[in-house]
Amino acid sequence: MEPMAIVSIFVLAVFVGFEVVSKVSSTLHTPLMSGANAIHGVILVGAIIVADHSKTNLELGLSLAAIVLATINMVGGFVVTDRMLEMFKGKKKGADQ
């Protein structure tokens, strides 16, 4: 990929990242951190690519370890975030009672 294209993507993504979370209330800090944490679990994609590239047993072993860790990060992250947010759902019911 062109270096300039990569720099452009990077800079734009930085600003989008700043912008989307700039007004979050403190109540949501933890779920947001946890959700962002799950998103970087997408390194799983990178781990699968390097597992495909692997030529030696050492490379394969390390990339499989990366796959296990990345899967834990991604799937566990989304599940735990959903559990946190599930708690918030109860609010409306409480107000109605």
Place this chain on the structure above:
Amino acid sequence: MSSTLYDLIGLAAGVCFILALKGLSHPKTARRGNLIGALGATIATLVVFLYVTPPRDGSEAHSLPLHNFWWIIGAIAVGLIIGVPAARKVQMTQMPQLVALFNGVGGGAAALVAIVEYLNLGSDATTAEVIFTVFTVVVGCVSFSGSIITFMKLQELMTTRPVVFPGGRFVIAGTLAAVLGVSGWVVTALGTTPLLVLAALSLLFGILFVLPVGGADVPIVISLLNAFTGLTVAASGYVLNSTLLIIAGTLVGASGTILTRLMAEAMGRSLFGTLFGAFTAKPQDVAAAGEERPVRSGSPDDVAILLNYARRVVIVPGFGLAVAQAQHTVRELADLMLSKGIDVAYGIHPVAGRMPGHMNVLLAEANVPYDQLAEMDEVNPTFGQTDVAIVIGANDVVNPAAKTTPGCPIYGMPILEVSNASNVIFLKRSMRPGFAGIENELLYDPKTMLLFGDAKASLTKVVSALKAL
């Protein structure tokens, strides 16, 4: 699948992540946002099986399926078997450390990916690729070992206080210098050994970096390491030529940085001070211990009588409430008081518990009506008209030392000013100080009454005593 289609689907996944972060920033859309993020991640993972990245020497890409296909599937299955039950079974009280742990393994995964790609490319790697590889290995390893330490601190497998040893800052600075030096060595010399030395040094630096951080600053560090891991993912995206990884990693890095700053602000901490605490930390003066001072402890009946004649009561929950799982009992008490015509509000400190928003989550679970939850700025001016403030398992967030004792670890943190209420009741397990390890003068105040014991058991007794009145 053509490379254009592959890239387009990757872009769609990137858009999902942006929408996910946007959704997670608002209470109404938060859950949907998380699901959109999960959808993006699922799409990205499935599509990678349908496209083979061509080798760099320009030769034809091998045909599908991917090499080592069944190994890859097996490894994903192992990850699922570990990750899903851990996330489903964890207690609410232990969620922060689980998030720390997930973040750490993500950082570790990024570092491993960079190492494998480096071994794979060998001398074909361009200087730019080596630099990005070095960055990923260093920051990924720091994130991994640092997160493990925050996990151990929160899980109370080790002391929660800042760990500072003589000459510590020189050791940390020395390790950092070594990391930078070896990074240069890897870039110029290329080779597996320098890279492994670099990984080991970075792991050590991660440990040393987090050890001096204590008490309430731990969640800020988790958020920071989270942003770090995002950046490593972006850097490995450069090496693997994956736009998706660059977008996703950068998004997390940028939003994580903002979030870290917001969290630091909510706690009245300087981000700089938290980050570089490692370099400036001095051994803390331990509060003069062993000195026996009189406290006023009461019985559940005393508390019930006090509440019965109050017009306004503010409940201040803390980590002790979470530990005792007393959120339902506290709601029962609040409902009982409301039925007696007493004005009840919950005073929620932004960082009460072990993570920001911890108390909101916990009370939401007990269906506490949202309008009874008052944020700090809202509730502080009302303590003057409050007859009784009940502090349930909170300590640091009501400790006047944050205002009166310069130099104490929580100095400058905004607190809930419960000392302005006419009476203060502390429900505590013991006289042990809070997470930050600082003595609380308010406990010795004549208008303070202490009710010792597990928060849930104590509250249950207060509820039945109040019913009997």
